[in-house]
Amino acid sequence: MIDKFKAKFVEESNDNVHDLEEALLLLEKDTENKEIVERIFRAMHTLKGGGAMFGFNQLSEFTHHLETIFDQIRNNKLVITDDIISLTFESIDHIKYMLEVGDVEEQDELDNQKAFIERVQRVSNSDSVMDRTDVKVSKAEKVDDDGSKTYLIEIKPNEEILKNGTNPFYLLDDLHAMGTAKVIAYHEKVPVLNNFNPVNNYCHWQVVLNTSESVNDIKDVFIFVEDECEIKITQIGSGNLLTTTELNDKIEEAAREQKALSKEELVAIAAQVNDSDEKKDLKKKVQLKEHKISSIRVNSNKIDELVNLVSELVTIQAQLNLFAENDGNPAALALAENIQKLSRQLRDNAFSISLIPLQSELMRFQRLVRDLSKELQKDIDFVIEGGDIELDKNIIEHLTDPLLHIIRNAVDHGIELPDERIQSGKSPKGTILFKAFYSGASVIVKVMDDGKGIDPEFIRKKAIAKGLIDSSTELTRKEIFELVFLSGFSTKEQVTDVSGRGVGMDVVKKKIGEIRGEVSLDSEMGQGTTLTLELPMTLSIIDGLLVNVFKNQYVIPIANIEKIYAIDSVSFGKTFNHVVNIEDDQYPFIDLREAFETELENKGTEQLILVKYEDRRVGLLVDQVIGEYQTVVKPLGRFLKKQENISGASILGDGTIALVIDTNRLIHNHAAKKYRTRN
Known part of the structure; x- marks a missing residue:
């Protein structure tokens, strides 16, 4: 049973990593965007909490250190740099590895992981971290204007929580990261030493938290421990009540006497501080909004099975139509017609479920362009249009590798070095445009670069030299570009890790053909190259x-x-x-x-x-x-x-x-x- 939950965690974590990678690419272009920083922080926080729960302890520890960096960034204590962005990308790759293999025991791997963690810690302890006192003053000045609220959070974990790999202190740490917090630990249930079991939890906590985050954000902290804890979240007032003497005295009294804070008393204190109608209304317990499930996660094998069953139903429905026509019974004909209508609707619904947006795979293309452009010392902007276009998941699975090769060629063969582009009167930054759109029952995907383009005459001479065509053969411009897709054809003279050994575009054409698609190439010297793919939306x-x-x-x-x-x-x-x-x-x-x-x-x-x-x-x-x-x-x-x-x-x-x-x-x-x- 635990293996099933672990597999579910890995699946959901891969989605979080995908979201993390996407957000990081956006942050690289807009380093001042606090919403993106928060998105990254929440993804890391979720990975950390889930890792501890499902036995991925090394993942949880590693992500905790990485999370610290972005906690400092979100609190204006650390400035985003290119080194931080690059280190985070490397960390994402390391997280993917840990999700794949789990906790490692080999000493070499442990040493590598330790060295990686030390690199991350050096960033969080670097000189670019600003003085915490200055930050606190700054936040205190803004507290009345930023809509912050003060909450009483009661956390009562069950006795078995530690055995499931959950560390309650991480929960408290996460609450501290959301704003200003004061924690009271209650330990009246701790038994005498003879009866003490070190793997049992005997404590519970109350936290008074001031934060600008929403109740739902606070609730997210406990998303993985909802079944193992009794959690109560009550808003006791607006603004930072932790700055008031009355509330601090009450907290110190509760901690000293081990007497739980009463939410009614805290609400009364808030009312005394500001006896407004708004404060009085806050005596009532905050009711969380009803949460409706808008989507569910379904194993792809179940979708494949559904599509196959619908396919079989369509075949049987054709048999029923033939039987009804041969029988000539009006009732049978009407029944066959109704079943045909229903099967068509069921078919359309089943295939709409199996459709997924291209955006789900575009992340790896963005990452590819980023990494290769840095490796080749090129400045390239990867632009996406039509990422919400949907295709059958089976088509997308077969499409990924051909598109990776096409984009790799655009980076390596197409886009010039910045100096070359400037000499040609272009911007030093190149552009690769990924564009997708519907055309009837097909989807058109274009990958366009504004690079140096391909000379048709060069291709023709190359094909003659390789013996692919005869020197007397007359070809149209379109037919010349078709030669690029022949086996063994390559315009690259030198073998590199990026361009390969002259194989690839023929495989691209073959792979696209296997999903009943077509691929074509067009190019203008000095203006760029366009690869066009025409694809069916579904295969079955x-x-x-x-x-x-x-x-x-x-x-x-x-x-x-x-x-x-x-x-x-x-x-x-x-x-x-x-x-x-x-x-x-x-x-x-x-x-x-x-x-x-x-x-x-x-x-x-x-x-x-x-x-x-x-x-x-x-x-x-x-x-x-x-x-x-x-x-x-x-x-x-x-x-x-x-x-x-x-x-x-x-x-x-x-x-x-x-x-x-x-x-x-x-x-x-x-x-x-x-x-x-x-x-």
């Missing part, structure tokens, strides 16, 4: 058009279809170079019977389906359009994996198989084949 279920080609059935994604025409077969027999004239426009077309090497049947009338391909429209010629079909896409398996024009298969209601056509690849491969034949 699509709305498709079921068509017949000879004796086989295929599915064409509806998102790619523009129009459908019924045309006399004689018209296609008169076409030149597979171009047909429709409504005064000419469209190239592909006869799917030829593409899939089947027999040709002359049925008098054929169907031409116009699909989108890049900035053009291309026709696909089929024997018959059967109708719209809700398609569950299944993988082809290892025997058919090399079928580039097919992205998957679907089981129809009658149990037969329909192959799902990847129209972009089909058209691309068909054009490449025609080009090779012509040359």
Whole structure:
């Protein structure tokens, strides 16, 4: 059972680390932003408290020292420097390691960790820490203006709390960090020595706290010990009542006589200090606002299982539709139609649950740009637009590595050194723009840099030198840039840790293709390079058009279809170079019977389906359009994996198989084949 809770803690802690890293990147750009500092401090505090509870003691100790630095920053006792930012990034990496391996016992690792902690402590004890007396005076001057309040906090831990790894003194330390606090320890339950158990807790505490934080923030201190402590938080007055003689006398009396403070007495003292209507109203116990759960954490395996079950339901629903049509019973047809509507709604809901924003992965890209730019001595600004765009989590998982490589290339190959940029009339700081937006049923992701760009002629000569093309081959600008995605092609002369050994962009294209996406490159010398990715929003279920080609059935994604025409077969027999004239426009077309090497049947009338391909429209010629079909896409398996024009298969209601056509690849491969034949 404890392992289950530990796994949950690690999962939640990784989210906290992600938030910590994101906040630190923001702080690096805006070091005066106190809200970001508070965000970082709270994330560290949560990591520290949870670590102690679940047995990650080294993590808790390490984070406590790191938290001290940001406590000093938030209290204006320490100035943020580049060294502090860099050290914190290193600390984040170390926290990730400790979450992965837990507490270490090897002496070398312990020595490394000790050395790291000493580095952190040196920062918190450095000369940049301001005098505490000055800070206290400053805070006292502001206390009447900053909306601070004074609370009585009663903490009664149960006897077993120490056995669960919780140190109550950390809780008191956290309360002190929130403002000005005075603590009374009550130890009347401590037994005689013979009955004393050192692993039991016998004490409870009362804390009088003055802070500008909210009740919810105070409650967060006890978030991990709610089941192990009796906690009562009562506001006793506004302003800093700890500056009054009456309250301090009452606290000293309670500590001396071991007699608990009465909240009624404290409220009365507050009323005497300022006998206003507002103070009188504070005699009532503060009622915490009702907390409604707006989101829940669900294991990704459960989401995958839900999507798979919905996929199976869609397949069975297709069988039910076929049965109802063959049976002809009006009641059965109506029932099948209603189930179809419900299954479609369930499908949409299931897939909306499986969608996650790109922002969840953009943090590692920001960190990559930061670290590489410092390593390469470049000044680069990473700008994000459309980070809230959502994609299927399975697509994002397959997308991360290709995007990392694309961004790494932009930093290494694209953006110039500051001196080079100045000589070119540019700002010394380069920019990499990550832009995402919806386009129909697809998501477009662009990675653009304002670097030196790529010379098409250089690429062409490089390809000739590597034997990838013949010197007499004529290529368009677009075709030249496509060479970058060939295996073994690289524009980098020297092997480095960043650029690698000439492999990568071909793998990028392959990985994007595996999720039914497309990638293209465009570049202007002196202006920069743009990588464009076109991606589906989901992989498992699509709305498709079921068509017949000879004796086989295929599915064409509806998102790619523009129009459908019924045309006399004689018209296609008169076409030149597979171009047909429709409504005064000419469209190239592909006869799917030829593409899939089947027999040709002359049925008098054929169907031409116009699909989108890049900035053009291309026709696909089929024997018959059967109708719209809700398609569950299944993988082809290892025997058919090399079928580039097919992205998957679907089981129809009658149990037969329909192959799902990847129209972009089909058209691309068909054009490449025609080009090779012509040359």
